[in-house]
Amino acid sequence: MGSYIPHTAEQREQMLALIGVKSLDDLYKSVPHDMLIGDKLALPDGMSELEVREKVTAMAEKNKVFKTVLRGAGAYRHFIPAVVKSITSREELVTCYTPYQAEISQGVLQGVFEFQTMICELTGMDVSNASHYDGATAAAETIPMCKDRKRTRAYVSATVNPQVIETMQTYCFASNTELIVVPARDGKTDAEALKQALGADAACFYLQQPNYYGLMEDAAALGEITHAAGAKFVMGVNPIACAVMKTPRECGADIVVADGQPLGLDTNFGGPYLGIMATTNAMTRKLPGRIVGETHDVDGERGYVLTLSAREQHIRREKASSNICSNQALCAFTAGVYMAAMGADGMKQCAKLCISKAHYFASELEKIGCRLKYDGEFFHEFVTEAGADCQKRILDALAAEGILGGQCVDGGILWCVTELVSRETLDRAVAIVKEVL
Numbered sequence: 369m370g371s372y373i374p375h376t377a378e379q380r381e382q383m384l385a386l387i388g389v390k391s392l393d394d395l396y397k398s399v400p401h402d403m404l405i406g407d408k409l410a411l412p413d414g415m416s417e418l419e420v421r422e423k424v425t426a427m428a429e430k431n432k433v434f435k436t437v438l439r440g441a442g443a444y445r446h447f448i449p450a451v452v453k454s455i456t457s458r459e460e461l462v463t464c465y466t467p468y469q470a471e472i473s474q475g476v477l478q479g480v481f482e483f484q485t486m487i488c489e490l491t492g493m494d495v496s497n498a499s500h501y502d503g504a505t506a507a508a509e510t511i512p513m514c515k516d517r518k519r520t521r522a523y524v525s526a527t528v529n530p531q532v533i534e535t536m537q538t539y540c541f542a543s544n545t546e547l548i549v550v551p552a553r554d555g556k557t558d559a560e561a562l563k564q565a566l567g568a569d570a571a572c573f574y575l576q577q578p579n580y581y582g583l584m585e586d587a588a589a590l591g592e593i594t595h596a597a598g599a600k601f602v603m604g605v606n607p608i609a610c611a612v613m614k615t616p617r618e619c620g621a622d623i624v625v626a627d628g629q630p631l632g633l634d635t636n637f638g639g640p641y642l643g644i645m646a647t648t649n650a651m652t653r654k655l656p657g658r659i660v661g662e663t664h665d666v667d668g669e670r671g672y673v674l675t676l677s678a679r680e681q682h683i684r685r686e687k688a689s690s691n692i693c694s695n696q697a698l699c700a701f702t703a704g705v706y707m708a709a710m711g712a713d714g715m716k717q718c719a720k721l722c723i724s725k726a727h728y729f730a731s732e733l734e735k736i737g738c739r740l741k742y743d744g745e746f747f748h749e750f751v752t753e754a755g756a757d758c759q760k761r762i763l764d765a766l767a768a769e770g771i772l773g774g775q776c777v778d779g780g781i782l783w784c785v786t787e788l789v790s791r792e793t794l795d796r797a798v799a800i801v802k803e804v805l
Contacts (some may be wrong), residue, residue: 434772436793438729440749440784441580441775442503442529443638444630446608446718447788449709452632456702470673476697477672481660483704490610490707491624492617493646498700499657500643503627504532507574507604508539509645509690510623511547513654514572514600521546521569525557527579528604536574555581555742555751557590566597572623576604577613581782582726582749583742584613591620600651607631607644607703608722609747611715623647632706633699642699652676656690721787722748729785729794736802741780751780758804765804771797 375383380392389395396404415423437445455461460475470477480498487496500506511522522540524533526549533549540547550562550573557575566573573594577587591601603621608630610616616624628642629635647655653676661675710718726748730740738752752774754762759781763773771793774783785794 432767434767434770436771436789436797437635438766438783438785438789438797439772439775440786441782442531442627443635444606444608444784444786445635445788446630446632446786448632448634448706451709452702452705455705456698461698461701470671474672477660477674479701479704480658480697481662481672482708483700484660486704486707487644487646490607490615491605491621491626491646492615493621493624494649495652495655495659496644496646497655497657497659499696500625500645501696502639502641502643503604503625503629504529504535504643505539506625506627506643506645507532507602508536509643509656510574510600510602510625511536511539511545511572512543512690513623513647513651513656514602515545516571519569519571519599521548521567522571523548523550523562523565523573523599525550525562525573525575525579525585526552527555527557527581527583527585528574528576529580532576532604554744555579555583556585556744559586559590559593562590563593563597566594566599568598570594570597570599572600572602574602574604577616577619578606578609578747578749581742581751581777582746582784584745584747587616587619587621588614595620606747608715608719611712612719612723613747617648622651628699628703631703632709633702640696640699642696642703644703718787719747722785725787725789725791725794726750726783726785728791729783729789729798732794732798733783733801736798737805738801748786749782749784751777751782753780755779761804762801765800766797769796769800771800773797 384390384392461479483498484496488494500509514522522536522545524536524547537547539545548565550565551558553561556579562573573590575585575587575590577585579585587603594601600622601620602623602625603616603619605616605624605626607626607628610626624644624646626644628644631642633641645655645657652659655676658674659676660672663671663673665671707715726746730750730752733752734740738754741751741753759776762781763776766773774781776782
């Protein structure tokens, strides 16, 4: 079997000699001996391409692919028009990366520019970037945007996705920033607790809308409380819900972040996803990542350039405010093509279908004795009460019928319904749950 390493043995010897070491092992002298793997891997002999394909296919067949998904909790399965994958699978788009040379990157730059424009229209904000890995890292990156010498504490609602909070805590630990979790009451952010918690050193408060339990928060009121304390108000949103709900700008948000996964990206075992971030003109220069702008060349023809690209490679490392190293161009392209294909009316219809189907499912579950854990309006997710044993029996029964049930949360099940789930399927799921109960 041939080697996948492009360098010959002689070339490797020359490189080692040039840097002054005798072997590859010498490169790891500073690593503690007990941390070196050595021969412990015991790799088997190589296989032919046909053998590898058959083995990997057999492994893939162990995966269970559910036809129906009633689980969200941060990753959502939506209908993706065929045109989206048709366009984004073109070779010139699949291979696109960082557009360093504007004169040969006009297609990439225009794609990013159009994406940023649509995100601004969706959120009501002034400017958007196109350079975050996912929604969680985008949320964490807002904290250094808001911090200064006097305002050093960050706040986050307990109703935010736990994985997002964990990511924010990781970033804050590395930057020696205190992150305070504001408690919840009845599934929503406790406004009085937020008012009491925010002090003169508060830099920002992060709210998820709709929150992790699917409930719609009183974002405008929480934003007013945040601004009254002199802190920045940051909102994490669901981009599909943005098509019908009040825009983050109307709620007073200074920064908006989201995971772009619902915008034409498959769930794909957890990635790749797309971190969205948009802000006001006042905070444009604190926005990490790239911003593509429109301009004109010497002949008056329209062209696109990197207006701002605050990456650590471009400035002194100790002055960098972000550690982003990839521009997520392909994922941004995908989201842009999806939004263009759906249009404003299509996205509104998608959102309305999610709302109506989720509310129908919730009402049918209530009829068979599944109580909603929280009162209040919700988008396409909601929680029904269920003990640990009941959770397992319900989810196992659904899985046996090819339905991936909701996410287990404390004292209940977090259900999600998108436009892909038919009424007949929802009725079948209700019948299965009723049989278990």
